[in-house]
Amino acid sequence: xxKYRMFVMILGIxxxxxxxxxxxxxxxxxxxxxxxxxxxxxxxxHGWKEFVTIxxxxxxxxxxxxxxxxxxxxxxxxxxxxxxxxxxxxxxxxNRYTRKYAAQLLEKQSADDIDMLAGASSSGSNFExxxxxxxxxxxxGDTNIAEVVAESEKE
Numbered sequence: 518x519x520k521y522r523m524f525v526m527i528l529g530i531x532x533x534x535x536x537x538x539x540x541x542x543x544x545x546x547x548x549x550x551x552x553x554x555x556x557x558x559x560x561x562x563h564g565w566k567e568f569v570t571i572x573x574x575x576x577x578x579x580x581x582x583x584x585x586x587x588x589x590x591x592x593x594x595x596x597x598x599x600x601x602x603x604x605x606x607x608x609x610x611x612n613r614y615t616r617k618y619a620a621q622l623l624e625k626q627s628a629d630d631i632d633m634l635a636g637a638s639s640s641g642s643n644f645e646x647x648x649x650x651x652x653x654x655x656x657x658g659d660t661n662i663a664e665v666v667a668e669s670e671k672e
Contacts, residue, residue: 549573550658556650558643559664565593567640569647571622573655578626581619583644585611609636618644628652643667 550573557568565585572580585593593599594612604610614637621631628648633641643665650663 549576549578549652549655551575552655552658552660554651554654554660554663556647556654556663556665558647559666561588562667564588567643567647569619569622569644569651571651571655578623578655581623583615583619583622583647603636607636609634611640614640622648 553570553572555568555570558566560566564587566587567583567585570582571578587593594610594615596611600610600612614634617634618631618637618641622628622644625631628645631641631645631648646665646667647663650665654660654663
């Protein structure tokens with residue numbers, strides 16, 4: 518029985534040491550506060566206002582939504598006529614590129630080095646800015662909507 522207790526105690530010490538060493542390495546990594554965070558463009562562009570919303574749990578982005586809405590609240594990637602027109606002209610469309618950009622943020626956990634997609638480079642540039650803004654809010658826990666000004670509107 519003493520051997521069993523000794524074994525359990527050693528095993529417990531080993532597990533505590535091992536588990537404490539398996540946590541996130543936070544050196545050089547910013548802490549993100551749990552919650553939902555949104556950033557949106559300040560103004561509409563061509564009738565659409567782009568936005569990014571993330572959900573953070575345990576210092577990690579677990580979901581990303583990137584899209585745009587018009588003044589009536591209609592979502593750009595749901596607009597079939599827009600999709601057909603854009604796809605025939607540039608070979609890309611909102612439902613494709615919004616998912617690709619969102620997947621990159623989720624995978625990289627960073628707004629840095631987002632790969633631009635052909636036919637959606639303007640949206641890609643906005644996505645980078647929106648992602649940086651939403652991550653800044655997630656670092657501080659600020660759940661207010663961050664507003665981002667497009668480069669073309671800065672003076």
